[in-house]
Amino acid sequence: MEDESQILRSWAANARNWIQTIDNEEIPSRKIATNRAIIEAILRHQPATVLDLGCGEGWLTRELISRNIDATGADGTAALVEDARRKGPGKYLVRTYEEIIAGQPLEGEPFGAVAINFGLFGKESAEALLKALKERLAPGGLIFIQTLHPFGLLEQGKAYVSHWETDSWAGLKGEYCEPHQWYYRSIGDWVAMFNRLGLGLRELREPLDPESGKPVSLVLVVG
């Protein structure tokens, strides 16, 4: 299994930039479609408790709390969790994916749902994380994943094959540095992974850019 240290280094190095990016709503697709998509996906199922994993500066945790869902934010980057704590009351934990995979308990488990919003970067480590999270779910619990839609590969003229990409934080304002790798999966490979893990695919949603009519993300609900 690949180790996630480079991903953590990249997020630690860019925590301050990222807080600015989110606070100033500088990612158009989040504003026009994807923030609402993850919130609506979760609200449709009305889980009593949600672990917002990879919570960053905590916008989704706060949104869920404001809708009377008992949400806990967790992130491997301490600077982001500190910022989330400053911004509102909520419960927050500093916890890396590797610690969760290794079996470290999470306050509040088992959860009615886990949400991972654009926060699943690995290949084998992502599979190991989902396996570990399945064990932290209450009976009937669900995992909500939002990720890049792989049709983007075709848009970029690339072959439609799962592979590692370099995320250099391109397109974002700010002095971003320290790129990290992330694994871009075809839809078929997402489904194959869920089946290996014994996770049923309850929903697959493809939020659209209202102007272009193209998918801006992929929302997967499994459990």
Add this chain to the structure above:
Amino acid sequence: MEDESQILRSWAANARNWIQTIDNEEIPSRKIATNRAIIEAILRHQPATVLDLGCGEGWLTRELISRNIDATGADGTAALVEDARRKGPGKYLVRTYEEIIAGQPLEGEPFGAVAINFGLFGKESAEALLKALKERLAPGGLIFIQTLHPFGLLEQGKAYVSHWETDSWAGLKGEYCEPHQWYYRSIGDWVAMFNRLGLGLRELREPLDPESGKPVSLVLVVG
């Protein structure tokens, strides 16, 4: 529920053209990818019996029989079934989707698998057909569907939204006539339909054109 009479009229009118098209291997995507994709999908699961529904002139039924699978072909177009019977021994039935939905029995049911290779055209009628077929499956039985990959919508510059299209048999040699409508589904809408029907998505495969690296079809295995 929409009626399928126009689809049946179109196939009846074009049966002779279609037999030529298949016999002469005039659809490149079938030759380079999709014929093999449906055969391999079925062989991976080794069902004892298969209903090849929308069998046409019977190429897939014959392929499965040659691999020692007890396959039955069924189609709503009598001229195609007659041609299939001429081409080999196999068991063939003339049966429309509407007859299956209405509960007419199929010789050999329950089946270990049903395969529908580029033969699911309707919207509500397709859902009703899958519901009826679920009842004709042996325990643990599977339905294999091959269809156009909806990324084709984006390639054509269209919005990524399920909708009715007109199939005018464009691009095929021969004097094709009588276009029919078919319902083009996003992947999300396929998944939503399977969940409404209580069918688990066991596999989602996206066979590629080896030259362009683009998906040429979508193979869905449910049960």
